[in-house]
Amino acid sequence: xxxxxAYTLAEIGDLIQCKTFGDPDFKITGxxxxxxxESGDLTFVDHPKYYSKALNSAxxxxxxxxxxxxxxxxxxxxxxxxxxxxxxxxxxxRPFKSASSTISESASIGEGTIxxxxxxxxxxxxxxxxxxxxSNVSIYDHSIIGxxxxxxxxxxxxxxxxxxxxxxxxxxxxxxxxxxxxxxxxEIGASCTIDKGVSGDTIIDEGTKTDNHCQVxxxxxxxxxxxxGAFAAIAGVTRIExxxxxxxxxxxxxxxxxxxxxxxxxxxxxxxxxxxxxTYFGLPALEARAKWKEMAALKxxxxxxxxxxx
Amino acid sequence: xxxxxAYTLAEIGDLIQCKTFGDPDFKITGxxxxxxxESGDLTFVDHPKYYSKALNSAxxxxxxxxxxxxxxxxxxxxxxxxxxxxxxxxxxxRPFKSASSTISESASIGEGTIxxxxxxxxxxxxxxxxxxxxSNVSIYDHSIIGxxxxxxxxxxxxxxxxxxxxxxxxxxxxxxxxxxxxxxxxEIGASCTIDKGVSGDTIIDEGTKTDNHCQVxxxxxxxxxxxxGAFAAIAGVTRIExxxxxxxxxxxxxxxxxxxxxxxxxxxxxxxxxxxxxTYFGLPALEARAKWKEMAALKxxxxxxxxxxx
Amino acid sequence: xxxxxAYTLAEIGDLIQCKTFGDPDFKITGxxxxxxxESGDLTFVDHPKYYSKALNSAxxxxxxxxxxxxxxxxxxxxxxxxxxxxxxxxxxxRPFKSASSTISESASIGEGTIxxxxxxxxxxxxxxxxxxxxSNVSIYDHSIIGxxxxxxxxxxxxxxxxxxxxxxxxxxxxxxxxxxxxxxxxEIGASCTIDKGVSGDTIIDEGTKTDNHCQVxxxxxxxxxxxxGAFAAIAGVTRIExxxxxxxxxxxxxxxxxxxxxxxxxxxxxxxxxxxxxTYFGLPALEARAKWKEMAALKxxxxxxxxxxx
Numbered sequence: 037x038x039x040x041x042a043y044t045l046a047e048i049g050d051l052i053q054c055k056t057f058g059d060p061d062f063k064i065t066g067x068x069x070x071x072x073x074e075s076g077d078l079t080f081v082d083h084p085k086y087y088s089k090a091l092n093s094a095x096x097x098x099x100x101x102x103x104x105x106x107x108x109x110x111x112x113x114x115x116x117x118x119x120x121x122x123x124x125x126x127x128x129x130r131p132f133k134s135a136s137s138t139i140s141e142s143a144s145i146g147e148g149t150i151x152x153x154x155x156x157x158x159x160x161x162x163x164x165x166x167x168x169x170x171s172n173v174s175i176y177d178h179s180i181i182g183x184x185x186x187x188x189x190x191x192x193x194x195x196x197x198x199x200x201x202x203x204x205x206x207x208x209x210x211x212x213x214x215x216x217x218x219x220x221x222x223e224i225g226a227s228c229t230i231d232k233g234v235s236g237d238t239i240i241d242e243g244t245k246t247d248n249h250c251q252v253x254x255x256x257x258x259x260x261x262x263x264x265g266a267f268a269a270i271a272g273v274t275r276i277e278x279x280x281x282x283x284x285x286x287x288x289x290x291x292x293x294x295x296x297x298x299x300x301x302x303x304x305x306x307x308x309x310x311x312x313x314x315t316y317f318g319l320p321a322l323e324a325r326a327k328w329k330e331m332a333a334l335k336x337x338x339x340x341x342x343x344x345x346x
Numbered sequence: 347x348x349x350x351x352a353y354t355l356a357e358i359g360d361l362i363q364c365k366t367f368g369d370p371d372f373k374i375t376g377x378x379x380x381x382x383x384e385s386g387d388l389t390f391v392d393h394p395k396y397y398s399k400a401l402n403s404a405x406x407x408x409x410x411x412x413x414x415x416x417x418x419x420x421x422x423x424x425x426x427x428x429x430x431x432x433x434x435x436x437x438x439x440r441p442f443k444s445a446s447s448t449i450s451e452s453a454s455i456g457e458g459t460i461x462x463x464x465x466x467x468x469x470x471x472x473x474x475x476x477x478x479x480x481s482n483v484s485i486y487d488h489s490i491i492g493x494x495x496x497x498x499x500x501x502x503x504x505x506x507x508x509x510x511x512x513x514x515x516x517x518x519x520x521x522x523x524x525x526x527x528x529x530x531x532x533e534i535g536a537s538c539t540i541d542k543g544v545s546g547d548t549i550i551d552e553g554t555k556t557d558n559h560c561q562v563x564x565x566x567x568x569x570x571x572x573x574x575g576a577f578a579a580i581a582g583v584t585r586i587e588x589x590x591x592x593x594x595x596x597x598x599x600x601x602x603x604x605x606x607x608x609x610x611x612x613x614x615x616x617x618x619x620x621x622x623x624x625t626y627f628g629l630p631a632l633e634a635r636a637k638w639k640e641m642a643a644l645k646x647x648x649x650x651x652x653x654x655x656x
Numbered sequence: 657x658x659x660x661x662a663y664t665l666a667e668i669g670d671l672i673q674c675k676t677f678g679d680p681d682f683k684i685t686g687x688x689x690x691x692x693x694e695s696g697d698l699t700f701v702d703h704p705k706y707y708s709k710a711l712n713s714a715x716x717x718x719x720x721x722x723x724x725x726x727x728x729x730x731x732x733x734x735x736x737x738x739x740x741x742x743x744x745x746x747x748x749x750r751p752f753k754s755a756s757s758t759i760s761e762s763a764s765i766g767e768g769t770i771x772x773x774x775x776x777x778x779x780x781x782x783x784x785x786x787x788x789x790x791s792n793v794s795i796y797d798h799s800i801i802g803x804x805x806x807x808x809x810x811x812x813x814x815x816x817x818x819x820x821x822x823x824x825x826x827x828x829x830x831x832x833x834x835x836x837x838x839x840x841x842x843e844i845g846a847s848c849t850i851d852k853g854v855s856g857d858t859i860i861d862e863g864t865k866t867d868n869h870c871q872v873x874x875x876x877x878x879x880x881x882x883x884x885g886a887f888a889a890i891a892g893v894t895r896i897e898x899x900x901x902x903x904x905x906x907x908x909x910x911x912x913x914x915x916x917x918x919x920x921x922x923x924x925x926x927x928x929x930x931x932x933x934x935t936y937f938g939l940p941a942l943e944a945r946a947k948w949k950e951m952a953a954l955k956x957x958x959x960x961x962x963x964x965x966x
Contacts, residue, residue, distance in 0.1 A: 189794035
């Protein structure tokens with residue numbers, strides 16, 4: 037998330053009442069989680085295991101729970117509870133506002149776009165030209181939709197990430213204030229859910245099509261011209277490159293990369309990053325040919341075992 | 347389901363035109379299926395296999411299709427077709443009423459609760475304080491929702507149980523007139539479905555969170571502070587204890603108990619009750635360590651087999 | 657799809673600017689894909705592999721990209737791009753029209769039918785008597801629904817087929833203009849999606865019931881009195897005969913036949929046509945008894961392997 041203008045380190049420190057280290061006029065232009073940061077961003081870290089990753093990331097301001105040495109050219113904010121203070125900032129810069137109408141007055145809707153009855157279009161949503169948004173679709177605030185996009189009935193664009201931190205007094209929710217971006221010529225099937233980024237964006241790139249009942253997790257990127265079969269479960273923070281094909285009911289874990297042009301056969305589950313240009317099958321998946329060979333061997337072994345027994 | 351007042355055996359006998367056995371003034375305070383009954387309840391049984399279970403259950407009035415001996419301190423109703431007569435009673439005490447507005451006038455909605463456009467709130471629904479009900483959510487009649495509950499877009503609270511009895515002339519539907527109860531701080535993802543109880547309640551207890559596309563069957567209980575991953579398929583009449591974690595796409599069969607703190611890994615299928623405090627994996631699932639050991643052995647056996655062949 | 661009246665070969669040739677072969681007054685009464693054609697229909701073919709199938713099908717007019725010999729009693733249309741020209745015809749005869757109200761004025765709704773708030777009923781939809789259409793259901797144009805049908809909340813009837821052809825400049829969408837037909841006493845669970853046929857019909861026959869989160873693909877036929885468990889993924893152009901039972905989370909591939917009375921156990925995947933009257937299990941599925949025997953053998957082999965190792 038980019039701020040509406042650059043804030044100084046001193047201003048941000050005041051907003052969340054945290055001690056700062058570094059030039060008080062140092063510019064902070066946005067806020068993001070560690071896997072999405074760029075120069076100008078503030079990120080947070082609350083576990084020693086990730087201190088080094090955060091301090092050495094592209095982020096130029098780090099909100100941290102230990103008074104560590106500050107890397108050259110960066111600034112720090114010290115907090116007892118960086119997670120909560122990060123959420124406070126997100127909440128300040130992009131607060132939830134309830135809707136006053138089915139299609140928000142702050143939404144912009146391009147020429148030639150049809151919005152069928154019952155579709156909800158939230159605050160600050162942008163929809164391009166010649167789109168078709170079917171009945172009872174729900175588009176949460178701040179979503180951005182390109183031209184020639186089709187969204188079938190009852191799909192949900194921009195619900196919250198499923199992201200909770202266990203604390204002694206119960207779950208602390210990492211409130212999502214990112215966005216969903218659907219680029220030109222994307223088509224989303226019926227009853228799909230595309231979650232917003234936590235503080236960044238979930239992106240589906242040009243020309244990609246999904247069948248019905250698909251789930252795309254927060255901060256995930258899906259490339260151009262992919263075909264995503266029904267019931268795809270794509271977890272958060274995963275990257276699917278261009279021209280990937282998922283057949284029906286494929287599960288993909290979080291934080292993975294699916295290489296360009298990979299084909300994943302129906303009902304497969306992906307628990308590791310996979311190379312592009314190959315076909316995969318199984319639960320968990322292998323390259324399809326290897327999996328089929330393994331299955332054939334096991335079938336034969338079981339037959340021999342049962343033949344010997346009888 | 348509790349009746350609005352206690353009814354006598356004679357009154358209930360009149361309502362469904364059934365012969366009674368026992369004190370005509372015997373009090374009946376509610377109606378429930380066999381797995382949910384308590385003292386004062388009427389239950390039904392129509393198969394000799396279950397006569398003894400029904401007669402010896404906590405239910406104090408039994409609707410039965412054979413003139414058996416009546417247990418001490420209980421009463422009986424005799425019916426040619428207990429299933430149909432039970433449905434008749436349910437229908438009399440909680441009939442379906444069509445909605446006259448998007449938010450029923452008989453619904454009660456607590457202070458600070460936001461209901462986004464397109465959400466439907468049925469008759470006699472109770473929603474607590476500071477809840478957020480997103481767009482195009484459907485909440486069927488009689489649902490009860492606590493404080494600080496979030497329900498994401500297009501989820502359905504309180505649809506009917508999937509419960510049919512095959513008869514020569516086609517399926518006889520066991521019409522659902524129970525409720526869904528979501529307790530304080532529950533969060534339901536987008537496009538989820540939580541079915542109502544048949545004559546009892548489906549309950550999700552305090553602090554439990556579900557991701558998108560989850561299904562919870564009728565009369566199921568989910569404990570406190572559970573995390574339920576996307577595409578969970580939890581069948582009816584199952585009991586999930588506190589602090590259970592389901593990763594994505596877990597399937598759980600009906601009538602099971604999932605022990606406190608159990609963790610079930612993604613894509614697993616549970617077909618037996620499982621102990622708490624352990625981690626499970628597979629289709630069908632074993633304890634994860636045992637399953638992984640089995641998988642490793644099979645992988646090696648297949649490799650050896652294929653190596654020998656070539 | 658049947659045309660509103662019979663068209664002549666010459667008229668159709670004019671509409672799509674294609675050269676014709678045969679009697680210019682030859683009657684064309686409708687249009688359909690190859691697997692659904694009957695006498696009077698026009699169908700298309702664009703790949704030499706399928707020329708013979710198309711020319712020898714029940715279709716009496718064939719739109720083709722090669723000047724082949726015309727079978728006796730048939731006529732031909734020649735096109736550089738039969739797929740696109742077929743789509744043009746479909747678009748001419750059943751164009752998409754945006755809705756002007758939540759319940760279209762062109763919809764016909766039978767006596768005693770209840771439509772709950774938020775349900776969308778598209779153009780030319782026909783709904784029979786005594787149906788119950790729950791809140792936030794979406795029914796696309798031209799759907800036909802019989803008597804005594806129940807559709808639970810947020811289900812989608814008649815979204816487009818997931819049907820794209822890869823072309824150098826991106827995906828070409830095969831726009832769907834068929835219908836969904838739900839016959840008498842069908843019950844559809846919550847959050848289901850039943851896709852329309854491409855140019856034919858997707859049909860669910862009398863008395864069949866589905867649980868929640870089911871998907872039925874385009875041009876699929878489901879017979880009478882089937883029970884379809886939650887999360888069923890039934891692909892397009894598949895035929896499920898009467899009295900079939902699917903337990904939860906069953907996947908069925910496209911172009912298959914599931915025989916009368918087959919029972920498919922939970923989480924199974926069907927990749928071949930299967931005989932009726934038997935029970936199946938597994939991913940991919942075998943007859944359940946054979947699968948269980950195989951699973952028991954593999955379990956024992958893995959145990960022996962691990963015992964030897966330690």
